[in-house]
Amino acid sequence: MGFEFRVLMVVMVATVVCLPTVTFAVHGTATFYTPPYVPSSCYGYKNDGVMIAAASDAIWDKRAACGRMYRVKCIGATNQGIPQPCKGTSVVVKIVDYCPPGCHGTIDLSKEAFAKIANTDAGKIKIEYTR
Template identity: 75%
Template sequence: MAPQPHPSRLAIALLFLFFPLAAIADKGTATFYTPPYFPSSCDGNKDEGVMIAAASDAIWDNRAACGRRYNVKCIGATNKGVSHPCNGNSVVVKIVDYCPSPGCQGTIDLSKEAFASIANTDAGKIVISFER
């Protein structure tokens, strides 16, 4: 007679089958930039719309970030000017440009429209969670 699997192991295996582990979001900061949004480092003069972003050195990956999409959510303030900048929304942005150091002040530099969809632009810089 073959050994039977332990009920708790079977339950755990079924949980992973039906509820795979969720991706863990990274944390960083976001700033924003204003139009014109092109030309860009990734797409030249191609207009990619307004739900776009520029990658800092932290995620640029020698141009490999071009075209990647990130789900970005505001999770907090970075300054005392706007103590509660987040509105609870998240936004998906496409990386179309590079935000080099030392000028880049955030992990992701969002278009103004993308930033405004998740936070009060008066904040200027926010704490974010982001994932691909």
């Protein structure tokens, strides 16, 4: 019985270790900004492409957000003008900039990133995001 118990314990530990990490989406809002995207608060004049974003104080974390990748998905409208702006897709963006106090979204996406997940006519959308 001792051997069977040890095998059972090994199987249980292996199962727990191999379980995927559970990540919960956080809800917020997204807006967008337009080019030029450089210079940025994180990388100066380095061009990081167009799948980028600026972090509001909610996720800026005293510059620690620089370089973090977020998966962002539109989940609804924030205004009555565009009843369903979402395209049903998500986008992965890299934080390269800071959206200063007064920023109107949790994440300020590049226009190209915003357009992948929502109609840009909406201007601001409800999102869920994960790191």
